[in-house]
Amino acid sequence: MPVKKNTLRLNMLAMFIAIILLQTSIPLIGYIPIGPLEITIIPMTVVVATVLLGTVDGAIIGGVWGMTTFVRAFVWPTSPLAAIVFVNPIISVIPRIMIGVVAGMTYTYLKKHLKSQAASISVSAVLGSLTNTVLVLGLIYLFYKAKAPQLYQINIKELLPYLLGVVGTNGVPEAIFSGIVTPLIAVPVKKIFDRTSR
Numbered sequence: 510m511p512v513k514k515n516t517l518r519l520n521m522l523a524m525f526i527a528i529i530l531l532q533t534s535i536p537l538i539g540y541i542p543i544g545p546l547e548i549t550i551i552p553m554t555v556v557v558a559t560v561l562l563g564t565v566d567g568a569i570i571g572g573v574w575g576m577t578t579f580v581r582a583f584v585w586p587t588s589p590l591a592a593i594v595f596v597n598p599i600i601s602v603i604p605r606i607m608i609g610v611v612a613g614m615t616y617t618y619l620k621k622h623l624k625s626q627a628a629s630i631s632v633s634a635v636l637g638s639l640t641n642t643v644l645v646l647g648l649i650y651l652f653y654k655a656k657a658p659q660l661y662q663i664n665i666k667e668l669l670p671y672l673l674g675v676v677g678t679n680g681v682p683e684a685i686f687s688g689i690v691t692p693l694i695a696v697p698v699k700k701i702f703d704r705t706s707r
Contacts, residue, residue, distance in 0.1 A: 521558075522566060525558040526573050529551065529573050548679070550686070553694070555612070555637065556638075556691050558609070559608075559612045565609075570609060579595060597652060600652065604644035611637055611640040615633040646675060
């Protein structure tokens with residue numbers, strides 16, 4: 510890899526890591542409250558990084574988010590649920606890494622088969638966001654279904670219907686939001702990035 514391109518890649522990685530750290534630390538820039546919902550927009554950052562830098566670097570950025578989630582579960586949990594489930598790195602880290610993997614593979618495939626770059630990015634963003642939601646909630650079910658009544662200090666008699674409800678009320682709106690907004694950010698930024706990296 511040419512020195513200029515490698516330097517740009519490392520600078521971009523550092524920038525995205527800084528953005529992830531800010532989004533997980535400062536209210537309203539990583540999680541946007543919309544009525545009763547809280548839309549997580551950090552997967553959009555991971556997808557933008559993936560589109561610009563590739564699948565491996567997207568997975569690295571996702572992994573940084575996952576490690577931040579894991580550490581915060583011990584020192585500064587965002588909720589009682591986080592202190593219970595995100596101390597398990599399989600739940601806190603792996604789904605975040607998989608955002609980059611799924612979004613990267615999807616974008617690599619679609620950009621060869623779709624004329625619209627925005628459409629390729631949009632589909633990749635939707636699938637990346639859903640990957641995070643489905644894996645986190647699916648792993649919570651696998652690891653904690655026996656402890657359902659203790660989760661979030663609420664009485665959950667059946668964990669699966671509760672988690673499916675979360676997919677519908679949070680996961681789907683997050684995916685739609687990501688699919689709409691991510692191309693608006695990624696398309697112009699990618700044009701600039703491609704010109705700079707030549």
